[in-house]
Amino acid sequence: MTVRLLAALLLLCAFTTVSCGGTGSGQSVTVLGSWTGAEGDAFRAMLSGFEKSTGIHVDYTGTRDARAILASELHDGTPPDTAVLATPGDLRTYAAAGELRPVGGAQQGIGGDLTGAAGPDGVRRPYGIVVKAAVKGLIWYDPRTLPAATRARLAQPIASFDDLAKIASGAAAKPWCLGLEDTSNSGWPGTDWIEDVILHESGPDVYDQWVSGNLQWTSDPVRKAWQTFGSVVAGTRTGTDAILLTGYGKAGAPMFADPPGCLFDHAGSFITAFYGQTPGRPQAGRDYDFVPFPGGRAVEIGGDLLGMFRATPAARKLVAYLTTAKAQEAWIERPGSGAFSLNRSVPPSVYPDPLSRRIAQTLASAATVRFDASDSMPTVMAAAFDHAVLEYVTDPTAQRLDRILRSLDQVRCTTGTGAVPPRNC
Template identity: 40%
Template sequence: MRRTARAAVCCSVLVVLLAVLGGCRIPGTAGSVTVLGPWTGREQAEFTRALDEFTAQTGIRVDFQGTRALGEVLSSGLRDGTPPDVAVLPSIGDLPRYGDRLEPLDDVLDRGWTAEHSRQWQDLARVGGGPIRAVPVHVNLKSMIWFPPGVPPPSDAAELDELSRSLRESGMAPWCVGMSASATSGWPGTDWIEDLLLRQSGPEVYRQWIAGELPWTSPQVRQAWETWQRFAGSGQVRGGRIAALLTEFQDASRPMSADPPQCLLEHQGSFMAGVHAARGEPEADFARFPGFTPEHPDSAGTWEVSADVAGMFRDTPQARELIRFLVSRRAQEIWAAGEAFSANSAVPADAYRTPSGRRIAAVLTDGRDRLCLDGSDLMPSPMRDAFQRAVLEHLSDPTRLDALLHALDRIRAQLPKHQFTDRACGG
């Protein structure tokens, strides 16, 4: 009898505690969700903080696996019938690869999604048409030139050309460049060429190229490659072409903060803000990359962007809850505190710790400037891989441009039309 009474008292105390605590959840009591993502190291730590907040709010346990070989791991899981509930894909361009294996999200997302994301991001989430199958959880601004504080920002191509010339005359190579990135080496060069094509020929030509409709040997695409050759030519790149080929992309800007600096300009995405901060370097300034030759009138105020997107491979209540959380203001505020950038316009400016971070966030969210997705991210993987290799070959030997462009066209012609997407820009 004494044990029974003691048990009854304990149960009563537990009931009272649960009533007082209300929304507080015990991890795992509301089920679990498996998540596969492309991050390790610092990026994984940032994402894990957001997942911890999700568990605290919902009681849903999250089993997260981070890997740089996401495509291989995900494909294996799909073949075995054991995909993750949710996967974060490194680009919107990966969506056609998985097709209907990704669950539609239109009835998963709540009004917060439409209220807190510009029409452009809502459009870009429907790349390929049809229902939304993935949503941006981590975005980056591209079309950027980074430089140390105090350097006059070039406002147009003429000023950028003049700045480059004056640096060369002083004995300094203007550009910090690194192409090495393990299995994806060359992608920083693809960003240059995409940016130049968008600037010089406008969003419609950019769309045609990404859709596989515009040949690589076209005058517009050739012009972009030849313009990039001006940036990467003799005296332009710290250490020369070979150094650019061998330098890890995240290390390329280190000489910018040396004393004295060894290069002053870098064409790279907004994620470098976090890299600079992690290395304890002074906050760098940035300007929009203008490109060379007169800019196409339709490219005014246009920026290239990229996005990591979350999709749902198993439709469970826990997976639905996580998708809604990942695009919410609360989750995105946690990311912003770690130098990541959000497509959610409700994230307050002061969530970003630096003036340059707040400027980047404004471009990404205010809907004033037109946003176009990274072109190579949208290409079928054989085309993207060949593009990256061609960048490395061109940097190594610029005299072979004709052969490289014809080789890229042969690959384009071999790929089925349905593997390309015909939507590249929002708005």
Template identity: 35%
Template structure:
């Protein structure tokens, strides 16, 4: 060993001994340094290929900061998050699609306001500033978004005289494909202002405009025998291969969100705005119902807020699109964001960021969870018995749930969703 090497080795040993001494002195305070990287946990709704694409992007965000990230994907997101909160061990970041749930978490003090960099990407209707305890703050930011006001048909199939494919089963959340129908009909028949009042609990369920949306849905579906009704109630919203394939030749058109394109990734399909099918008013054709997956911080660790900032940034979105297969490439809220490369995805992105004049967040996702769940159940019951007497009974029950939810909100920690958090122009 030469003299230069001995000097370098001696300095290294001196530094190590100093570090070790510092650790030993700090042991009693629990402050001894840990050489292991800190791991932040992200809880989200994606599993299978979707989950793998997101997880791959997440791992590639590691840039030597000493932080590592792990992803937990589950189809029972609400139940999993609730159990973790009750156990006092929430994830650092959770990705939710329900604004109603996010508002409740903010009121309960579970959420940490986001940093300024992330809030710059959070705008209505995806992520409004929320009034909580007298302050206006941003508590979540969209990671991916979807366009809902769409109708799918096999290419070459005429647009007119649709025979509708309907699958309402979705495990614990069965019924939501029907709520999408009613929401879309109300939006295009009565407009964004009425839709916003209804979504935020200001408009009764027994209001004639809301009631008409339910009966219009039944009229559009047409007469159905018991076998057809039972089949729709027990068929998954995606079917074994997508409803256009699973239920043919009995149906020709499907009302479904943009996410369904992954089922038809290798099929020749046509996707159109839903407005032309719903009997709405022409002045509301530029309004579209949308949904989003929003990231919120449940940890006091500043690194969790920094992670949300990175997840909502251009690099993460570029990586995510690159790691996802055709049909699974996500949509993002602004025209300048990376967008899907498949033909169907590009068409939908063009509507979302170009053609649309008003975007209205999924009304049932805006509603308090109790109202939303009752809405899901009522849709299933009405689909099985679409009579006027049955509808009046169901709407009365929903009004009772709406009133109880409003009373609970009044008694809870102050906080409400502004009207701009439901409908807004694209890009803020």
């Protein structure tokens, strides 16, 4: 190669966006997240498509301590460009504090504005995206253990929880599987029950008022939801100690016993991973199936959110990319991912099996989609809710419930929701 030709190539490299020896743009974006192992690999597969299409390098740090690391880095003034947030409550807290940057209209899909929050000026804007979702509030059962007449009734829309309870009460086995243990977060499977009852029996407006801290815990809709949960506790196969000590992932295992120890398990789409680890390796469709929570086309979801802490051009491009059908499909197609998308352009055929396609259709056809209520509440309020469930299970009497609800109202009035003072305090 002549000196003159070499000089020309170096000049070309210096004045174009094409990198000699690679396709990089010279831009980079940092992401802090909690996904490790198989989840981390799935997320990196999503990021790979972004890097190839834009030339932007993504520096991803995956750690189970992401929440604490993010708080530390924000305190030091060195936040990542973007980060996966543990709950919608965290997103709202960071938005109100002025730590997060609005993401504009980056995500318009199933559920509409699920990541809106009030900024430091009190104006509500979208401050994040849902990278992947889990569908909660599904009622799981083993078709082999139910009479044909019961299966036929489950194949039809169920109007209310009372109707489902009547279906369940006709069987010889105890109807409800229930386990509340989850290391430091025990109790949340019970909060999911109460949330689903409020959303489906009282509607999204009441649900939203309650989540925002503007509806009293002692109000009739909330009290009735707790009482419904109390009827579930009374209809479980085991005593109080077993409910408190049984992990949520193992609670449904007795469904597959012969004879079955319980018939129905209330859990999210992620529970299938635990069913697959049960002795006998139950198979979807044959050994377990689901019906949506009764009472209309409302769906509660859990979700992994991404927030932007530094609004660099590369960060904005990444946020926009992660909600596209191409990016979402990269995660959904991976076996065992358990991911569900809010992007309506993602076709059901992308999901890996018939059962997950039905779950995706349940989400896509929902008239109302809401985030998990306790995840959306301030951290102190959510922790009090978890603890209250555990306390109630030990003594689900009217007198104990009155004390619990008054105590939760005290926490509500003390905690508030950040920018908006709670009502009725």
